Amino acid sequence: MNANIYKLFRERFPEDGKTPFLIPTEGAPLLYGDLDRRTARMAGRLCAHGVEKGGRVAAQVEKSPEAVLLYLACLRLGAVYLPLNTAYTADEVAYFLQDAEPRVFIRHPQELNQDAPPFEDIAVMKEDNLAAILYTSGTTGRSKGAMISHGNLSSNALTLHRIWGWREGDMLLHALPIHHVHGLFTALHCALLNGSSALFATKFDAAEVIALLPQATVMMGAPTYYARLLERPELTPGLCANMRLFISGSAPLRLETFAAFKTRTGHEILERYGMTEAGMIASNPLEGGRVAGTVGYPLPDVKARVDAETGVLEIAGPNVFKGYWRAPEKTDQAFRPGGWFITGDLAEISGDGRIAISGRATDMIISGGLNIYPKEVEDRLDLLSGVKESAVFGVAHPDLGEAACAAIAPDGTAEITEEAVRSALDGKLARFKIPKRVFLVDDMPRNAMGKTQKTKLRERYGGTFL
Known part of the structure; x- marks a missing residue:
């Protein structure tokens, strides 16, 4: 065979x-x-x-x-x-x-x-x-x-x-x-x-996409796509009359996006869950309730x-x-x-049997459906003159889902600015990996073992884009 x-x-x-x-x-x-x-x-x-x-x-x-x-x-x-x-x-x-x-x-x-x-x-x-x-x-x-x-x-x-x-x-x-x-x-x-x-x-x-929707019956996209479609006044039930299924994945779908899309189009987005190592793992049902905030049931196999x-x-x-x-x-x-x-x-x-993803055990950031691994960005930041230590973390973003930010503790040997840091990374990292904001801090928040507490940084800067 x-x-x-x-x-x-x-x-x-x-x-x-x-x-x-x-x-x-x-x-x-x-x-x-x-x-x-x-x-x-x-x-x-x-x-x-x-x-x-x-x-x-x-x-x-x-x-x-x-x-x-x-x-x-x-x-x-x-x-x-x-x-x-x-x-x-x-x-x-x-x-x-x-x-x-x-x-x-x-x-x-x-x-x-x-x-x-x-x-x-x-x-x-x-x-x-x-x-x-x-x-x-x-x-x-x-x-x-x-x-x-x-x-x-x-x-x-x-x-x-x-x-x-x-x-x-x-x-x-x-x-x-x-x-x-x-x-x-x-x-x-x-x-x-x-x-x-x-x-x-x-x-x-x-x-x-708005121009193509009347011809389509199925669309797959990242949550960012649906958030941007909602910004278009042309998005109406009539425009989506031929559509039978909108599918979302690659990053968590915000509850607000799910609700707003249903109100505007009459369609409930079907959220599913997958990853590189396993393809698709779970999906909300085609027939029956699609529950916002969950990725549905494990696939049959x-x-x-x-x-x-x-x-x-x-x-x-x-x-x-x-x-x-x-x-x-x-x-x-x-x-x-x-x-x-x-x-x-x-x-x-x-x-x-429904699965709800509550977070990640790692610090990985999913921004616009693309994976950003903080250590890779931190390794680049730590090579810059004047940087004593860096920490890269994700915060909520209304369009991208999450945005990468960096906290930098200067060592005093060189002047550091947010613009200079971002410019220094240009060409060294893919553009989607470059932090959207860079914050200068005197010291990193640490736990009793001396480990940087990124949760504290997320709390401190969590409202940056909201």
């Missing part, structure tokens, strides 16, 4: 090859009838550059139909796809390339060898063969590569396609980036399994429990990743016996 997820997708392609798969806001649609041929051509070009089954392909590419073809070609060939955020700096990318040692690093898919013969086969893969490596930073600030298998992707996609009630005629509105789980796996895989078309925006732009001592959510299921790339010790630390993965998220499970 061939467990290659591309084979599963191809079996679901519409018989009418004229059905569009991707409908970009600019340029010609990518038809299902052309999809198999074009992935074969792209896979052939990868072969010409020395990529074989099991070989790694790193890509830092702008969102486009060609970028999606590159991903699907890697699946078809049996290569391992490593998507990298286009916001990453050269220094950050250098680490990923050193760690992953890919056969090729691609910035512009169209520049691959155009004369190579197509790869017409579909590589035979087992369920536990790698399909992708997605980098997710650790609390130490050192990025880890989560190894995702074909079986992980297939099980998650089939489950989500079923529980979210995908049906004939569904049209996806896709305004997500395609370098992480939400946009690359969750959204595109559901559309492919359903043989559906996707309105394919290169980025989220509220005005553009996922088991969930909360550790009685730590309060941390642990999960097990076919969606859970294989481990961290070349990091066996970190992998061992992330699992308990029986295959239970320690998510690092603090949670409560109600009597009827």
Whole structure:
């Protein structure tokens, strides 16, 4: 049996090859009838550059139909796809390339060898063969590569396609980036399994999404997207008359956003919960009550429990990743016996099985759906002249959900200003990681053991953006 997820997708392609798969806001649609041929051509070009089954392909590419073809070609060939955020700096990318040692690093898919013969086969893969490596930073600030298998992707996609009630005629509105789980796996895989078309925006732009909504039936987005749509007076029940499902993830959905969206459109946003290492884990129900402030029930093939001592959510299921790339010790630390993965998220499970995420055991910040790990930013801050100590923490933000802020204790050897600190980080870190505010403090709040109390900093500066 061939467990290659591309084979599963191809079996679901519409018989009418004229059905569009991707409908970009600019340029010609990518038809299902052309999809198999074009992935074969792209896979052939990868072969010409020395990529074989099991070989790694790193890509830092702008969102486009060609970028999606590159991903699907890697699946078809049996290569391992490593998507990298286009916001990453050269220094950050250098680490990923050193760690992953890919056969090729691609910035512009169209520049691959155009004369190579197509790869017409579909590589035979087992369920536990790698399909992708997605980098997710650790609390130490050192990025880890989560190894995702074909079986992980297939099980998650089939489950989500079923529980979210995908049906004939569904049209996806896709305004997500395609370098992480939400946009690359969750959204595109559901559309492919359903043989559906996707309105394919290169980025989220509220005005553009407003213009596309009347054509769509399903939209997936980060909470920030819905908050920005609410700022548009055009958002009305009439505009959303064709919509059947709005899905939110990548960060907690604010209660105010949930309530305001229902009032304005008549739609209750379906909040779900996932992470790089496991894809989607839980979802509010398609039919029945969607409870604001909860992420719903574990998916049918996922088991969930909360550790009685730590309060941390642990999960097990076919969606859970294989481990961290070349990091066996970190992998061992992330699992308990029986295959239970320690998510690092603090949670409560109600009597009827609903999961509510109450916080994170780590200091990770989710800003606009993007993960920021304080240690990585602190390491950069501590290198600046005049900095004795730094602490990076998240505070509530009405648009981003959370915003990164930094507290700096100067050592008196050089003048420090907020503007100078932010400027010094520009080009060293992706822009979304640069603190939105920098506060100068005489001393850091500490506990009895001398550890910086970031909770005190969050309390002190919690109203900065509210």
